[in-house]
Amino acid sequence: MSNEILGEALPFDEKIVLKSWAHRNVSEQEYLEYHRKSVENFKESWESVAKELEWFTPWEKVMEETQNKNVYKWFVGGTTNISYLSLDRHVKTWRRHKVAYIWEGEPVDDQGRPKEVRKYTYYDLWREVNRVAYAMKTKLGLKKGDRIAIYLPMIPELPIVMLAAARLGVIFTVIFSGFTAENIASRVNDLNATLIFTADGVYRRGKILKLKEIVDQSLNLTPSVKRVIVVRRLGGEVQLGQRDVLLEELLRDVPSNAYVEPERMESNETLYVLYTSGTTGKPKGMIHDHGGYATLLHATMKWVFDARDDDVYFCTADIGWVTGHSYIVFGPLIEGLTSILYEGTLDTPAPDRWWSIVERYGVTILYTSPTGVRTLMKFGEDYVKKHDLSTLRVIHSVGEPINPSAWRWLFQVVGNGRAPVGSTWWMTETGGIMISHLPGLMLVPMKPGTNGYPLPGVEADVLDESGNPVRPGERGYLVLKNPWPGMPAAPTGIWGDHERYVKTYWSKYPGLFYAGDYAVKDKDGYIWVAGRADEVMKVSGHRIGTYELESVLVSHRAVSEAAVIGVPDQVKGEVPIAYVVLKVGNQPSEEMRKELMDWIRNNYGPIGLPKALFFVTKLPKTRSGKIMRRLIRSVATNSPLGDITSLEDVGSVDEVKQAYDEFVKSIK
Ligand code: WTA
Secondary structure, three states: OOOEEOOEEOOOOOOEOOHHHOOOEOOHHHHHHHHHHHHHOHHHHHHHHHOOOOOOEOOOEEEEEOOOOOOEEEEEOOEEOHHHHHHHHHHOOHHHHOEEEEEEOOOEOOOOOEOOEEEEEHHHHHHHHHHHHHHHHHOOOOOOOOEEEEEOOOOOHHHHHHHHHHHHOOEEEEOOOOOOHHHHHHHHHHHOOOEEEEEOOEEEOOEEEOHHHHHHHHHOOOOOOOEEEEEOOOOOOOOOOOOEEEHHHHHOOOOOOOOOOOOOEEOOOEEEEEEEOOOOOOOEEEEEEOHHHHHHHHHHHHHOOOOOOOOEEEEOOOOOOHHHHHHHHHHHHHOOOEEEEEOOOOOOOOOOHHHHHHHHHOOOEEEEOHHHHHHHHHOOOHHHHOOOOOOOOEEEEOOOOOOHHHHHHHHHHHOOOOOOEEEOEOOOOOOOOOEOOEOOOEEOOEOOOOOEOEOOOOOEEEEOOOOOEOOOOOEEEEEEOOOOOOOOOOOOOEOOOHHHHHHHHOOOOOOOEEEEEEEEEOOOOOEEEEEEOOOEEEEOOEEEEHHHHHHHHHOOOOEEEEEEEEEEEOOOEEEEEEEEEEOOOOOOOHHHHHHHHHHHHHHOOHHHOOOEEEEOOOOOEEOOOOEOHHHHHHHHOOOOOOOOOOEOOHHHHHHHHHHHHHHHHHHO
């Protein structure tokens, strides 16, 4: 568990220097010296990045703490609008007719070619965003500060609606299109959103997923929602209720040259709220702003991705998660890049879909996930070799630790040993990348699986329980030591819950941002994030609280108690397994197991499905009644049980163990 990722030892001493990257290669000392200076003057460092963007009015102060503790404002008093930065700024230049997005739908013809491809230039995108903003403003009466939810799949209308809302200062929350009605409702209710954008459906893995029906189910639980705007993706008839209207209807008489002046947003005013799972309770709505967030994205697009005007950029994430917000929508658009938007899954129709996209459009920058890589590795190299990937020049992964063999595969098989490959560490909370190799700035020797050094201006460390830095090679907790632009924003960091914000991130080590991750720092100072240190799982890179799945399970009529833990998985990184105690009068059976699995699928979504679900008569608990997940995890990972003196009933561990052993036997 200590110095390994998925059972592979961390190669602390392996250093790879790319000859082809000689123009950026530096030694560790050179970077550390540069970094030291940037951190000493971190405000000035970030200020110089912010100056590269366009502001309607300049800021009066670079940074200040607000009256709400640990909430910081950046570029105070400066005004801008991220929709202006993403669109108008380019439309004024030669980039006006540069392609912003190439969208590819999932379905293919019998030659394996995509049936639908749509291209948007910056001018096209700007026009569409203005038309949607115009309709939002004049027909739906939306204005700055109003809140909406967006439950759209990977179609161009998703970024268009996000940018239109941003333009008006309308606060939006995007809800991942794999989530269920309950997930929609809890987010909509927390934000008190009055309107939902959705689609009739989407193509996923060759099937149709009817999103509008899921929204309809959620509407019984969301009294605040007055209107539902439906994008027609599938093309057929859409059943419309009283509050529903088709986006195309709404836009029908909006002039093609409609223009909406972008709202002058004070740098710290809210752009969006994105919900993410924590240890307990409902998902937290992390707030991000316009100015600081745009600054961080601009910096990281340059330093991490080496973004240039001749690049074609492909991020394989879903816009429903933070990676897509920052690195499919706002980051690449701020840089004026051409990027790929792909609707579907990586193996439809075959496990070379991503590689065919790289070849078709000459992708130069690839941003992907360890789970994606491990999935494709299983299918062998032939699927990669079939395609010309020689255009690739920078590759990064994100979302979970990347095991060294997956890193090597990206480096050698996909990148052919020519492209730098990195693992960018960050979180929904940080808004953008914090720890990463920086091939666009200075490239230190790479090591397979490491995150590398913190970015300029970012100070990170690995601490023990009492707050002292751990020795090189030892595991501790990752912290960030300075505020940064793009951090959870004013007024409260977490939407409506400042207290929770302080408690979750700033209390374990007062004054430092606690990420909730285990990490190791090696003797060169490279950071290797090794996984979550709390009750949060990363399942295929998706962030899921064990508590959320337990809540879903105990809401079933037959369930009395449930414990969910994450266990390592060679493809998905981590998967949930569940232990369930049934209420008296219910018997464990295959039918019951299936019923509970369906219950999770329908009430949380397929991404939360446990790999195994066991019935037990009791769970290991402390005398005060707390479930001892640590013990359950030890059983499932075959590691020593450790201290069990507070355990109430030793027999409960035996039962958990027996259930697990039987499961292992059954899958062998
Ligand atoms: C994990 C995703 C190791 C980590 C952008 C973090 C990583 C959580 C990496 C945030 C990486 C993300 N190496 N671990 N390169 N990137 N993580 O909010 O545990 O979905 O705390 O944001 O993902 O997940 P989130």
